[in-house]
Amino acid sequence: MNKAVSVYLVGALTTLSIGLSVKSAVAQNTASSTTTQMASASQSAQSPSINLELKSSARASLQALLGKMKQFRAGFEQTVVDAQQNVVHEAQGTLTMTRPNKLRWETTFPDETLLVADGEAVWNVDTFVEQVTVLSQDNAVKDNPIVLLTATDEATWAKFSISELKSASLSEGAGSKGVLRSYQITPKEEGGQIVTLTLTFNQNNDLSALNMLDAQQQVSTLVFKDIDTRFPVAADTFSVEIPDSYIVDDQR
Numbered sequence: 001m002n003k004a005v006s007v008y009l010v011g012a013l014t015t016l017s018i019g020l021s022v023k024s025a026v027a028q029n030t031a032s033s034t035t036t037q038m039a040s041a042s043q044s045a046q047s048p049s050i051n052l053e054l055k056s057s058a059r060a061s062l063q064a065l066l067g068k069m070k071q072f073r074a075g076f077e078q079t080v081v082d083a084q085q086n087v088v089h090e091a092q093g094t095l096t097m098t099r100p101n102k103l104r105w106e107t108t109f110p111d112e113t114l115l116v117a118d119g120e121a122v123w124n125v126d127t128f129v130e131q132v133t134v135l136s137q138d139n140a141v142k143d144n145p146i147v148l149l150t151a152t153d154e155a156t157w158a159k160f161s162i163s164e165l166k167s168a169s170l171s172e173g174a175g176s177k178g179v180l181r182s183y184q185i186t187p188k189e190e191g192g193q194i195v196t197l198t199l200t201f202n203q204n205n206d207l208s209a210l211n212m213l214d215a216q217q218q219v220s221t222l223v224f225k226d227i228d229t230r231f232p233v234a235a236d237t238f239s240v241e242i243p244d245s246y247i248v249d250d251q252r
Helices: 003-008 019-031 033-046 048-067 145-149
Strands: 071-081 087-098 102-109 113-117 121-126 131-136 160-164 168-172 176-187 194-201 207-214 219-228 247-250
Touching (some): 048 145, 048 160, 048 176, 087 219
Antiparallel strands (some): 113 121, 168 176, 194 207
């Protein structure tokens, strides 16, 4: 797994599989984000109080959705494209998160890798080279909007601007429809690795996809399947056993 991509998901932290329909909806939201931001800027100039109310409403709505997500486990498919829309990375695996601030990211394709955020440190295990890189979790997720997936404190939330994007409808089976709700999160302080993060929730209010635009203009999209928000959490879920033969690069 691309090491940089792994670090994006350190925040401790990213149903039903809705596959290409979700990917399309997320892509449409991403493509329209510039237009949305321009419209928001115009609205802000004309009516600052209304704009602040909308942002406050979007933040409260997102906090309510994530607040119900005490734990989360799902399979994922990840695609990373560059600024020219060339696919530069693909992966499959499982993501497990609990609030606050714990995450376990495992890939099964194209390589078997493991990344664990235990609330204090991030452990990136590369079995191919038999090496473990350890980072301070606070430093790894500084100004990274992915931290809101598991953060519960107001100080962290205050670092980001949040807006709700136009909802997209999703056809399901015999004419029934569901609604996808998407929220765009932007760091208030510029210069971070992640420029914007878009979280998409399905008709069951489960996190079904996330989309990240980074400083190199790469876009990483994760689509989740087999979502479970109620499961027993094993005691060793967010711990790492390091074989004696592995090299440990502790950067904390």
